[in-house]
Amino acid sequence: MSTALDAYWMPFTANRQFKQSPRLLTRAEGMHYIDDQGRQVLDGAAGLWCVNAGHNRPKIVQAIQQQAAELDYAPPFQMGHPKAFELAERLVKLLPEELTKVFYTNSGSEAVETALKMAIAYHRARGEGQRTRLIGRERGYHGVNFGGISVGGISTNRKMFGTMLGGVDHIRHTHDLARNAFSIGLPAYGAEFADDLERVIALHDASTIAAVIVEPVAGSTGVLIPPQGYLQRLREICDRHGILLIFDEVITGFGRTGSPFAAQTFGVVPDLMTVAKGLTNGCVPMGAVFARQSVHDVFMNGPEHLIEFFHGYTYSAHPLACAAALGTLDTYEEDGLLTRAAEMEGYFAEQLHSLKGEPNVIDVRNVGLVGGVELTPIAGEPAKRGFAAFLDCWNQGVLIRTTGDTIALSPPLIIARDQIDQLIGAIRTALRRL
Numbered sequence: 001m002s003t004a005l006d007a008y009w010m011p012f013t014a015n016r017q018f019k020q021s022p023r024l025l026t027r028a029e030g031m032h033y034i035d036d037q038g039r040q041v042l043d044g045a046a047g048l049w050c051v052n053a054g055h056n057r058p059k060i061v062q063a064i065q066q067q068a069a070e071l072d073y074a075p076p077f078q079m080g081h082p083k084a085f086e087l088a089e090r091l092v093k094l095l096p097e098e099l100t101k102v103f104y105t106n107s108g109s110e111a112v113e114t115a116l117k118m119a120i121a122y123h124r125a126r127g128e129g130q131r132t133r134l135i136g137r138e139r140g141y142h143g144v145n146f147g148g149i150s151v152g153g154i155s156t157n158r159k160m161f162g163t164m165l166g167g168v169d170h171i172r173h174t175h176d177l178a179r180n181a182f183s184i185g186l187p188a189y190g191a192e193f194a195d196d197l198e199r200v201i202a203l204h205d206a207s208t209i210a211a212v213i214v215e216p217v218a219g220s221t222g223v224l225i226p227p228q229g230y231l232q233r234l235r236e237i238c239d240r241h242g243i244l245l246i247f248d249e250v251i252t253g254f255g256r257t258g259s260p261f262a263a264q265t266f267g268v269v270p271d272l273m274t275v276a277k278g279l280t281n282g283c284v285p286m287g288a289v290f291a292r293q294s295v296h297d298v299f300m301n302g303p304e305h306l307i308e309f310f311h312g313y314t315y316s317a318h319p320l321a322c323a324a325a326l327g328t329l330d331t332y333e334e335d336g337l338l339t340r341a342a343e344m345e346g347y348f349a350e351q352l353h354s355l356k357g358e359p360n361v362i363d364v365r366n367v368g369l370v371g372g373v374e375l376t377p378i379a380g381e382p383a384k385r386g387f388a389a390f391l392d393c394w395n396q397g398v399l400i401r402t403t404g405d406t407i408a409l410s411p412p413l414i415i416a417r418d419q420i421d422q423l424i425g426a427i428r429t430a431l432r433r434l
């Protein structure tokens with residue numbers, strides 16, 4: 001192992017494997033990375049589901065450069081700077097009309113913690129302080145902090161970090177290979193999985209439940225597309241029982257499913273929405289929670305000199321992040337990127353589904369510019385086949401992401417048809433020789 005690589009303990013990485021055979025990215029432009037060997041690598045993952053406009057877009061780069069020279073930092077508590085307000089106004093214009101308030105964070109994980117706290121505090125402010133229970137979903141991924149891993153349903157978190165937050169329960173996941181394998185777009189079967197929320201409500205009583213949090217499209221657990229009618233049903237049940245519905249749109253936000261947000265693609269408006277990643281095109285860390293006016297207004301009582309929501313981060317609304325986000329929104333708008341996934345979905349789906357029949361492929365799933373290819377695990381060695389596919393594609397000059405034994409594709413929204421061909425071709429080659 002090279003000593004130069006020794007000190008950095010890498011996140012969500014097989015450190016020993018990496019340091020024996022490092023994969024170092026040194027530059028990027030458009031759809032491509034350049035590695036330290038000078039190789040061009042096609043980005044099939046938008047970095048990590050975040051570089052939706054492609055890499056090193058001039059407007060974003062300039063916005064960050066100018067901002068760094070103009071206002072480096074402004075305290076976000078009891079103070080503000082103009083771009084934080086300008087950005088919030090711009091974001092609200094993209095959102096379903098019910099969502100009118102923006103609370104900034106620095107990551108998706110922080111957005112999730114913020115939304116969970118907001119939900120609990122909302123009920124308390126309304127005089128229903130007993131509503132503290134949070135409901136997540138099996139296989140859900142909501143970042144890495146304690147609230148997020150508790151409402152999330154990733155078993156490795158439970159194995160590695162032990163007991164989670166108390167007062168949390170889960171509804172069942174929506175994965176149903178037996179009925180839905182190789183569905184194109186939204187699977188036909190499984191709206192009734194939402195009724196599992198009624199089971200949880202019957203157990204705990206609605207009067208103890210603050211919120212339900214789900215990803216409209218679950219990404220990190222292996223790309224699970226919501227069955228037709230499922231999200232509508234969740235919304236109805238939450239409404240019937242006075243429970244807030246939180247959509248975690250950290251990966252689906254900013255054009256990934258063909259509309260600015262998945263809430264619009266699927267026609268279901270949550271009470272709170274978490275975003276990050278594509279908000280700044282991945283250039284500067286930033287997340288946010290979007291809230292309904294009615295949620296916000298509940299907090300706006302009591303003496304006016306007192307803080308209404310006792311929460312925030314030193315770097316909330318950081319000037320560099322706000323500038324990057326404004327440059328990002330300009331770029332999305334100029335290039336029509338927030339709806340481009342809808343235009344490309346047909347071709348992407350056609351190519352992706354051509355992987356049906358390749359060795360070990362047991363399912364192919366898609367929506368917008370999101371693709372999942374589920375592979376049979378090697379007996380007794382889960383995730384090994386997925387990782388081998390990742391390494392093989394990397395060696396071919398294509399960056400994909402794998403989670404367990406599922407290949408998860410989320411290319412920048414600027415991807416061209418021939419680049420889709422290259423991406424799928426590399427996966428096909430990899431599958432045939434694994």
Ligand SMILES: Cc1ncc(COP(=O)(O)O)c(C=O)c1O
Nearest residue numbers: 107108109141142143248250276
């Ligand atoms: C749905 C979802 N929520 C939250 C997060 C956490 O975001 P971050 O890594 O920015 O903390 C992610 C990250 O992939 C995500 O996919």
